[in-house]
Amino acid sequence: MAKDKTINLRVSKELYNKIKKKATENRETISSTTRRFIQDSCEIISDLAGEVLTPREEVFDFEYDGKAVSDTACALCDKKIKKGSKIKIQETNAGKKRTVCGKCE
Numbered sequence: 001m002a003k004d005k006t007i008n009l010r011v012s013k014e015l016y017n018k019i020k021k022k023a024t025e026n027r028e029t030i031s032s033t034t035r036r037f038i039q040d041s042c043e044i045i046s047d048l049a050g051e052v053l054t055p056r057e058e059v060f061d062f063e064y065d066g067k068a069v070s071d072t073a074c075a076l077c078d079k080k081i082k083k084g085s086k087i088k089i090q091e092t093n094a095g096k097k098r099t100v101c102g103k104c105e
């Protein structure tokens with residue numbers, strides 16, 4: 001606990017009462033309820049950000065035609081791709097590749 005930081009924050013009486021009500025329901029202190037709310041919110045936001053914002057290394061800038069050398073599946077729609085089928089190969093700047101069926105881009 002020595003490394004924990006303290007946040008003093010001002011909230012409206014309405015919000016305070018809501019938090020107090022939750023704390024009472026959960027038999028927690030107002031501090032631990034507030035801490036949990038902030039913790040949960042931060043996790044939800046970072047989960048959402050991870051889905052909404054594509055990291056740069058996940059951007060596929062290159063695409064070329066290819067032929068499946070073995071049975072595989074489309075990286076986007078998960079459709080099965082048979083060995084010998086025409087496919088598209090997409091590649092990121094970092095050299096990460098994925099196989100995509102003819103219908104996906």
Ligand SMILES: [Zn+2]
Binds near residue numbers: 075076079100103
């Ligand atoms: Zn596909």
